[in-house]
Amino acid sequence: MLRFVTGNDGKVREARAALDDDVTQFTYDYPEIQSPDLGAIAAHGAREAYREVGAPVMVxxxxxxxxxxxxxxxxxxxxxxxxxxxxxxxxxxxxxxDHAAAFRSVIAYCDGSGFASAPAVRDGEPPVAIFEGRVEGTIVAPRGDGGFGYDPIFEYDDRTFAEMDPEEKNEHSHRGRAIDAFVEWYDGQGEA
Ligand code: ITT
Ligand code: NA
Structure with a gap:
């Protein structure tokens, strides 16, 4: 079971579609730092959430x-x-x-361990494991009513993300790719 700390139901829906529902939403409103670096924001959030929840968390x-x-x-x-x-x-x-744009996603996972096998942010305690995903597309006039946020104006391969169901969006999206990278590491942990 994975604890996903977020107030965004759309993120949780997509994580569930990718991870076979084994995701629990926590809505603890962790302090979010201002930074140009998504990785730094996510890492800080995961550390704060781990301190609060006292169990493994992902943000x-x-x-x-x-x-x-x-x-x-x-x-x-x-x-x-x-x-x-x-x-x-x-x-x-x-x-x-130029109407080109990219979505980027950084997943940060913290369980209090040292993460010998993961790409991790070690500039604070405890370390935080980091997984990234990115997708390039085009900004268009809004179309579609699925997804959330900017999905209606983000076109990938002739369709907006709001015109895809969560499984399809995950196949291409920044979040789907970050989740894949996370899962590859997470599932492999016990085999190390
Ligand atoms: P939490 O911090 O509680 O997780 P949030 O919605 O505030 O929820 P962020 O701080 O990460 O999340 O902000 C992400 C912003 O980018 C937000 O405006 C989203 O709507 C947008 N966004 C991120 N991923 C998206 C996606 O897959 N489709 C559309 N918009 C997205
Ligand atoms: Na936020």
């Missing part, structure tokens, strides 16, 4: 990086979604020549 930090805006909103994606909304992110991108 995920993600964002939409628009090329024409030098990666903005990136780590500020949740704030921009709340303040501007995704329709206006599309309107701002529309006049630009």
């Amino acid at each position: 995920e930090d993600s964002g939409l990086f628009v090329d024409a805006f030098a990666g903005f909103p990136g780590p500020y994606s949740a704030y921009v979604e709340d303040t501007l909304g995704i329709e206006r992110v599309w309107r701002l991108t529309e006049p630009e020549d």
